[in-house]
Amino acid sequence: MKLKPLAVVLCLATLGMAGCSSKYVAPEEYSGFLKSYQLLKEEKSPSGEAVMRWxxxxxxxxxxxxxxxxxxxxxxxPQPTEKVPQKTLNGITTYYDQSLKTQFAKALPLASGPGPRVLVVRPAITAVSAKTKGLQPYEVIPIALVAAGVSAATGIRDQDTSIATEAAFLDGGSNEVVAQVVRKGAGAELDNSSQVMSANDAKAVIDGWARDMVKSFEALKK
Known part of the structure; x- marks a missing residue:
C-alpha cells in the first residue's frame, strides 16, 4: 500500500475540523478494484450525492x-472485526446484489451472463467502518475494515458508520469498460461502541447507490 501524502496525514490529524473532510472519495482511498482511476471526475449523482465518475x-x-x-x-x-463481523460483510454483499437486480430490472431484463448487447455491472464494497461520532479514529485505513478504538468513557457516544463502493460497467460483448463510479455514504448510527454493525445499517445507502446507477443509465439513453 502506498504511503499517504503528507497533506492527507495532516488532514486526518485534524479530522472533524471544518473543510478537511470531503464527501468525495479521495485518490488515496481508491482500492485498486478498477483498472484505471485517471479519468474519474467529481460529479453529482441523480440524487445529488457526491460521486467520482467516468x-x-x-x-x-x-x-x-x-x-x-x-x-x-x-x-x-478484509479481516472481520468484533465491530464489523463476517456475518455483516456477507449480508452487505448479498443485499447489494439484491438491490442492484431489483433496481436494474426496472430498466432492463436481467441476463444470466455477459454477451452481446448485455450491460455488465461489476460492483465491489471497498470500505466498511464504524467510529465514535465526533471523535477521530485511532487509525485510518481506507479500503479496509475500520473500528475506532474507544475508551469506556466515550463508549456511550453514538457511532458513525460508513461504506464505500467502486463499480465498473462493461459492454458484455467486447468486455470494454463504458463507465466507472466510486462513492461512499453514511450508514445508520450505532447507539454506542458496544453495538455491532449489521447489514441493515447499510441498506439505505446501498439502495440509494442502486437507484442512482439505474437513473444514470436511463439518462444516457435519453
Missing part, C-alpha cells in the same frame, strides 16, 4: 437490451 464519451446506452449483475465483491478481502 462515462465513455459517445457511449450508446440504447445498444444494451439486458443487464447482468456480477456478484459483488469485498475488495481487497
Amino acid at each position: 462515462i465513455k464519451p459517445g457511449v450508446n446506452a440504447s445498444q444494451f437490451t439486458s443487464v447482468f449483475i456480477e456478484p459483488s465483491q469485498l475488495y481487497p478481502k
Whole structure:
C-alpha cells in the first residue's frame, strides 16, 4: 500500500475540523478494484450525492437490451472485526446484489451472463467502518475494515458508520469498460461502541447507490 501524502496525514490529524473532510472519495482511498482511476471526475449523482465518475464519451446506452449483475465483491478481502463481523460483510454483499437486480430490472431484463448487447455491472464494497461520532479514529485505513478504538468513557457516544463502493460497467460483448463510479455514504448510527454493525445499517445507502446507477443509465439513453 502506498504511503499517504503528507497533506492527507495532516488532514486526518485534524479530522472533524471544518473543510478537511470531503464527501468525495479521495485518490488515496481508491482500492485498486478498477483498472484505471485517471479519468474519474467529481460529479453529482441523480440524487445529488457526491460521486467520482467516468462515462465513455459517445457511449450508446440504447445498444444494451439486458443487464447482468456480477456478484459483488469485498475488495481487497478484509479481516472481520468484533465491530464489523463476517456475518455483516456477507449480508452487505448479498443485499447489494439484491438491490442492484431489483433496481436494474426496472430498466432492463436481467441476463444470466455477459454477451452481446448485455450491460455488465461489476460492483465491489471497498470500505466498511464504524467510529465514535465526533471523535477521530485511532487509525485510518481506507479500503479496509475500520473500528475506532474507544475508551469506556466515550463508549456511550453514538457511532458513525460508513461504506464505500467502486463499480465498473462493461459492454458484455467486447468486455470494454463504458463507465466507472466510486462513492461512499453514511450508514445508520450505532447507539454506542458496544453495538455491532449489521447489514441493515447499510441498506439505505446501498439502495440509494442502486437507484442512482439505474437513473444514470436511463439518462444516457435519453
